[in-house]
Amino acid sequence: MSAAQNIPTRNRDGASAVTNSFDPSTSPTATFTSPSNSFSHRASQSSSTKQLKPFNTQDVKVLLLENINVTGQDILRQQGYQVEALKSSLPEDQLIEKIKDVHVIGIRSKTKLTAKVLEHAKNLIVIGCFCIGTNQVDLTAAANAGIAVFNSPFSNSRSVAELVISEIIALARQLADRSMELHKGIWNKVSAGCWEVRGKTLGIVGYGHIGNQLSVLAEAMGMSVIYYDVVNLMSMGTAKQVPTLKALLEGADFVTLHVPEIPETQNMISTEQFGYMRKGSYLINASRGTVVDIPALVEAMRSGKIAGAAIDVYPNEPAGNGDYFNKELNTWAEDLRSLKNLILTPHIGGSTEEAQSAIGVEVADALAKYVNEGSTVGAVNMPEVNLRSLTADEPNHVRIIYIHKNVPGVLRRVNEVLGEHNVDKQMTDSRGDVAYLMADISNVNQRDIASLYNSLEDLGSRVRTRVLY
Ligand SMILES: NC(=O)C1=CN([C@@H]2O[C@H](COP(=O)(O)OP(=O)(O)OC[C@H]3O[C@@H](n4cnc5c(N)ncnc54)[C@H](O)[C@@H]3O)[C@@H](O)[C@H]2O)C=CC1
Numbered sequence: 269m270s271a272a273q274n275i276p277t278r279n280r281d282g283a284s285a286v287t288n289s290f291d292p293s294t295s296p297t298a299t300f301t302s303p304s305n306s307f308s309h310r311a312s313q314s315s316s317t318k319q320l321k322p323f324n325t326q327d328v329k330v331l332l333l334e335n336i337n338v339t340g341q342d343i344l345r346q347q348g349y350q351v352e353a354l355k356s357s358l359p360e361d362q363l364i365e366k367i368k369d370v371h372v373i374g375i376r377s378k379t380k381l382t383a384k385v386l387e388h389a390k391n392l393i394v395i396g397c398f399c400i401g402t403n404q405v406d407l408t409a410a411a412n413a414g415i416a417v418f419n420s421p422f423s424n425s426r427s428v429a430e431l432v433i434s435e436i437i438a439l440a441r442q443l444a445d446r447s448m449e450l451h452k453g454i455w456n457k458v459s460a461g462c463w464e465v466r467g468k469t470l471g472i473v474g475y476g477h478i479g480n481q482l483s484v485l486a487e488a489m490g491m492s493v494i495y496y497d498v499v500n501l502m503s504m505g506t507a508k509q510v511p512t513l514k515a516l517l518e519g520a521d522f523v524t525l526h527v528p529e530i531p532e533t534q535n536m537i538s539t540e541q542f543g544y545m546r547k548g549s550y551l552i553n554a555s556r557g558t559v560v561d562i563p564a565l566v567e568a569m570r571s572g573k574i575a576g577a578a579i580d581v582y583p584n585e586p587a588g589n590g591d592y593f594n595k596e597l598n599t600w601a602e603d604l605r606s607l608k609n610l611i612l613t614p615h616i617g618g619s620t621e622e623a624q625s626a627i628g629v630e631v632a633d634a635l636a637k638y639v640n641e642g643s644t645v646g647a648v649n650m651p652e653v654n655l656r657s658l659t660a661d662e663p664n665h666v667r668i669i670y671i672h673k674n675v676p677g678v679l680r681r682v683n684e685v686l687g688e689h690n691v692d693k694q695m696t697d698s699r700g701d702v703a704y705l706m707a708d709i710s711n712v713n714q715r716d717i718a719s720l721y722n723s724l725e726d727l728g729s730r731v732r733t734r735v736l737y
């Protein structure tokens with residue numbers, strides 16, 4: 269039995285459709301019985317045109333890790349899916365065991381969905397990253413296995429920007445040190461080395477969603493803003509783009525990093541770059557832990573070159589709350605903990621009620637739309653393909669999703685199969701090695717569905733076939 273055969277598909281009589289759901293030859297009646305059964309009982313009442321809910325949604329198994337917001341959990345449960353939600357991430361061996369069984373997985377930044385883990389995810393059709401970053405997922409391995417990946421591209425950008433603004437002032441005033449001292453009962457009223465931020469220059473590396481927000485907020489506090497980005501961008505306010513990272517480091521009092529984790533940003537700030545920074549300047553990293561060479565930062569702070577830093581992200585982060593942040597996890601953890609004017613936060617840039625609630629809704633909606641209707645709009649590793657939802661006025665329609673290798677001649681062969689029927693509408697697109705085809709076919713009976721599915725599965729180019737509605 270192929271991997272795709274364990275994906276839930278339409279079941280018109282409410283019987284379980286997960287096991288062997290796409291194998292009409294072994295179990296035709298388990299999946300496609302009672303064609304006369306009306307769709308209307310599953311039609312959504314919320315829109316003026318009733319939209320169909322496909323197959324038995326209660327057969328869809330969802331695993332949510334890392335304390336996904338209740339807004340997202342609720343949306344997925346309302347679809348009827350079986351949702352298991354855990355508070356923390358899972359170590360690789362446990363993840364491999366759990367992922368074997370599920371059709372949908374939701375994660376945040378800590379769960380590593382590597383090619384090795386995905387190899388075991390035989391039933392998985394979609395991954396939801398309830399965050400911005402998708403570096404924790406092997407996007408190519410996922411696409412090649414026909415697994416779509418969604419994220420939330422900007423729901424927590426404002427939260428990160430506000431955290432960084434608070435850190436700029438806190439670092440300039442050595443706020444964390446004064447607070448820690450007083451917690452220990454020590455009164456230490458000092459002004460030496462403490463500054464206003466008004467009139468200082470903020471250097472933003474990576475002028476995307478977060479960098480933009482930050483730019484506006486910093487100027488409102490009277491700061492000048494310069495930024496460095498690999499693409500030419502429109503400046504917010506009076507911010508100025510500089511041509512090189514070196515120029516930014518030489519020109520800024522505060523440097524803040526907002527780039528993705530990609531090979532080019534690995535150790536982007538190391539000994540050489542600290543060398544370019546102004547004496548007494550500050551560094552903030554709320555992007556990804558691998559962007560800063562931490563031993564080089566420790567050295568730059570010990571030498572007095574860098575007057576303070578705020579670090580929110582680390583190359584290795586604990587799986588959940590309560591776990592230790594120590595040298596077993598990152599060899600230099602104790603060095604960081606010993607430094608003055610160094611704000612350490614546990615990857616909370618996007619951790620606000622507003623951001624988490626918005627992300628929950630955005631990603632859960634995208635997952636449901638993908639599972640139920642096959643829409644890849646917003647996917648980060650697949651071409652964007654969508655057709656309007658089928659309605660209750662269109663009985664005996666099926667939607668075919670055919671994810672296939674992007675090689676010559678496939679569409680001709682697929683259309684030979686589909687051409688036996690009335691293709692109402694069809695859309696196809698490719699991205700890299702993978703192509704995605706969606707077609708709505710009318711007046712299809714049960715036997716047709718079985719034969720359509722088997723014919724598409726038999727084509728050598730197949731990555732994954734799904735039949736919806
Ligand atoms: N600490 C936290 O909780 C959070 C961390 N993040 C991290 O922040 C990163 C940035 O987020 P957004 O601003 O939303 O991303 P974005 O994609 O909107 O912007 C990133 C910018 O970096 C630029 N860039 C890429 N490579 C570069 C390079 N080598 N040098 C200079 N610029 C480069 C891009 O052109 C783009 O303009 C995310 O990828 C994520 O890793 C995001 C949200 C929360």
Ligand SMILES: O=C(O)CCC(=O)C(=O)O
Pocket residue numbers: 376377378398399400401402424615617618619
């Ligand atoms: O809140 C999280 O778990 C991750 C935030 C983050 O780093 C992101 O959105 O990329």
